Amino acid sequence: MKIAIFNNNVISSQAITKDLTLALQKNNIEIDNDEPDIVISVGGDGTLLGAFQHYVDQIDHIRFVGLHTGHLGFYTDWLASGLNELVNSLVHDNSQKVSYPLLDMTVVYESGEQYHFLALNEAAIKQPTGTLVADIYLGDQLFERFRGDGIAVATPTGSTAYNKANGGAVLHPSLPAIQMSEIASINNRVFRTLGSPLVVPQGQEIVMKPKSNHFLVMYDQCDIKVKNITELRFRVADQQVHFAAYRHVNFWQRVHRAFISDVE
Ligand code: NAP
Ligand code: MN
Numbered sequence: 001m002k003i004a005i006f007n008n009n010v011i012s013s014q015a016i017t018k019d020l021t022l023a024l025q026k027n028n029i030e031i032d033n034d035e036p037d038i039v040i041s042v043g044g045d046g047t048l049l050g051a052f053q054h055y056v057d058q059i060d061h062i063r064f065v066g067l068h069t070g071h072l073g074f075y076t077d078w079l080a081s082g083l084n085e086l087v088n089s090l091v092h093d094n095s096q097k098v099s100y101p102l103l104d105m106t107v108v109y110e111s112g113e114q115y116h117f118l119a120l121n122e123a124a125i126k127q128p129t130g131t132l133v134a135d136i137y138l139g140d141q142l143f144e145r146f147r148g149d150g151i152a153v154a155t156p157t158g159s160t161a162y163n164k165a166n167g168g169a170v171l172h173p174s175l176p177a178i179q180m181s182e183i184a185s186i187n188n189r190v191f192r193t194l195g196s197p198l199v200v201p202q203g204q205e206i207v208m209k210p211k212s213n214h215f216l217v218m219y220d221q222c223d224i225k226v227k228n229i230t231e232l233r234f235r236v237a238d239q240q241v242h243f244a245a246y247r248h249v250n251f252w253q254r255v256h257r258a259f260i261s262d263v264e
Pocket of ligand 2: 047
């Protein structure tokens with residue numbers, strides 16, 4: 001079994017990475033940052049997003065582990081104080097995993113070229129100045145003409161991030177679905193959008209056809225240079241993300257811990 005460590009640059013993360021590396025070596029566990037079986041992210045939820053995108057081409061056979069250097073997060077189940085227990089779990093690994101849905105975004109260019117991007121949290125299409133105007137299709141049907149700052153399309157595990165700030169619902173990750181939320185839509189007697197978040201099941205597509213090219217396309221922490229994009233298509237990805245399930249943390253417990261109270 002080969003392990004990669006992906007850490008952020010916070011001093012405490014660097015220190016834990018050092019301890020973790022030593023502990024792995026002591027237990028004869030091979031460290032391989034190029035073709036790992038397990039990727040341990042050391043930092044916050046944002047660090048795990050970075051690790052996911054770094055290894056996105058290998059996610060079919062990688063399992064992730066999140067070691068948090070601050071408080072426990074959504075993708076981060078381990079604290080530095082549990083380092084020995086984590087190494088022990090790695091030594092006794094028996095391929096246990098839990099898998100969650102991902103978002104597949106297809107970007108279509110005027111030339112007809114298409115590119116796929118996978119997101120663990122969400123994709124967001126935003127216009128920083130002026131009004132973003134875009135037609136939103138659900139499948140083949142024109143659903144609404146959107147006017148406003150933008151939209152976000154989130155995975156279930158991403159539903160507690162940007163999506164939640166947009167008034168989206170928190171979705172249990174056992175549901176293979178994506179959720180579109182509006183960012184400051186214009187709604188009056190002339191302009192009309194649904195105004196509430198939409199949850200779309202696996203197999204259905206949300207299609208956005210922007211009327212201009214002044215917007216930004218973001219997915220997780222990455223962005224795409226926008227030029228001559230004619231269409232953005234969103235659906236539940238065929239691939240999933242896998243986590244090494246050494247300990248089970250109930251999803252609603254995570255939500256409670258993050259937003260209601262730290263005390264269990
Ligand atoms: P960041 O500014 O550190 O992220 C904002 C906060 O979101 C951090 O507290 C981060 O936790 C947390 N977070 C990340 N993924 C989460 C999840 N799935 N559920 C609950 N909280 C989550 O930037 P970042 O760390 O690079 O994270 C990028 C993410 O920030 C994007 O994917 C987007 O979801 C989110 N974002 C939110 C807003 C908003 O709420 N208005 C705007 C832009 C982006 P950590 O501190 O553990 O990293
Ligand atoms: Mn962060």
